[in-house]
Amino acid sequence: MLESDYAEVVTLPAVGREGVVERMMRNLPFDVQIPRAKLEELSKSGPAVPTNSDQRRFVRFRQLKRAILKCEPTFPEVERSEQLSLGLITNISKDGIGLLYHMQLYPKERFVLRLENSGLMRFSVARCRKLGPKCYEIGATTATPIDIRPFISQ
C-alpha cells in the first residue's frame, strides 16, 4: 500500500502456475504504508552506500521483494499473534536484511521469513525505526549466512 493510495510497489507472480507460497503471498494482506518520501530510494538498485550508523559487516544489495513473516515468541511480556503477514524486503546482505513492516518489532525479537523460491530464514531484530504510519524500517541479522547470489542476479 502506498500511504493511503492502493499503488502496487512489487509485482505479484502471475496466477496460474503458482505454488503454495505464491498463493499465500497473493492472499495475505500487505499492510505496510510506504511513505512517498521513501519511494525514490526504493526504486534504486545495486549495492547500497554504507552510512556511519550501519552495523552490517557485509555489502547490502538493494532488493524489493515481498516475504511472508511470522514472529516467534521471544519475550514473555511481548505478545505476538500466530498470524502470518507480509513484509517488504528492501535490501539484503550476507548476514542480514532490511525490511519494511507494518508494525514495530523489538530489539532481539526473532521472526522467520519465507520468500518465493527460497526456504525459511530465521532472523533477529537489530534495530527498528518508524518511517510513518504503519511503516517501520527493520534491520535484522541471521546466524546462518545468506546466499545472496540468487537475489543479485535477478
Place this chain on the structure above:
Amino acid sequence: MSNTLDTAKRQQFLPVPLVLLCLTKQLPVDVYWRSHSGADPVLLRGHNIEVADDEFPKLLASGVETVYIPRDQGEVFQKHLQDNVSNILSDTDIPIDQRMSFLNTTGRTMLKEVFRSDNLDKTLESVALLSEHMTTLISGNEVVASELLEVLNHDYHTYTHSYNVASYSMLLAQELGFRDEDELTRISMGGLLHDLGKLRIPNAILTKKERLTDAEWQTIQKHPTDGFTALAERDDLTFDQLMMVYQHHEKLDGSGYPVGIDGDEISVLARICTVVDIFEALTSNRPYRNPNSTREALDILDQLAPDKLDGDMVKCWKAIMQK
C-alpha cells in the same frame, strides 16, 4: 611506603553515611571514625552496644558525614539495614523528612552497589525491595514534593538519577490516579531500571563537558535498547515496565529515539517516566552545566508540552511541584 599503608588500612574499612546509623538503636557491627582526612580510623562504638538516641545525630550535626565499618562485617551490616528499613520507614514517630532522607541514602547505597556488581538477578532483587520501601513511604504518607526534592541528592550519578526518577514517577502516577500499591511499586521499579542501559556507557562520554561527537551521541542513544535487551527475556517484569526502559526517550510528535514512535504508541508509564526524567536531568548537577531551578525546569517542560510531552502529565507535575 606510607601511601601503601594508608591504602591497605583504607581497604579494611567500608565508608558508610552516618545518616544511615542515626535511626538504628543497636548495631551488630563496630563503628569507626576519622578525626580528619588521612587519620587512621578509631573505634567509636563497639558492636551490639546500645547507642544513645542523640549520639549519632550530634556527630552528624558537628559535620561528620561518613563513618567506617570493618570490611569483613559488611554483609552483617547490609542484612541489618535491610531488616530494619521496613521498621524505620513505617515508624510514624520518626518525622517523614527523616525517613525520606534515610531511604534516599539507603536506596542510593543499594543501587550504587548493585549497579556496580553487574549482576542482573541481584539488581532486580534489590530494585524490587527498594520499590516496596518507596511504596511504603510515598503512598502511605502525604509526601510533599518540595520536601522530597529537598532530601534528594542531585549529583550526576546514574544511581542517584534513577532513584530520583523512581520517586518522582511514583509521585506523578499517584497524582494521576494510580492507587494500587502493587502498580505503584511496579512504576517505581521501572523508574529505578529506566537507565540500566547507561551503565554500559563509558563515564568519559556521560560526563564529557565538550560537545559530543556523532559517534558518542549514537552511543548515548543506544541505552534504551541496551536496557530493554538486558531485561526483556525475564518473566518478572511487566510489558509496561519494559516500556519505561525502552521508550523513555520517545516523544509524542515522533521526534524521539530509539524508534521514533508517536502518540498512543508510547506507553502511559513511559510517558510518566519521560516527564520526570527530563525534570530530574534539568534540576541536577551535571559536569557540563549548572542545574536549572525548579521554576526554570517547569518552564522548559511547559515548552515541550503538548507536542513532545503529555500536556496533562506536565500540568499535573507542575501542580505537584507547586504544592
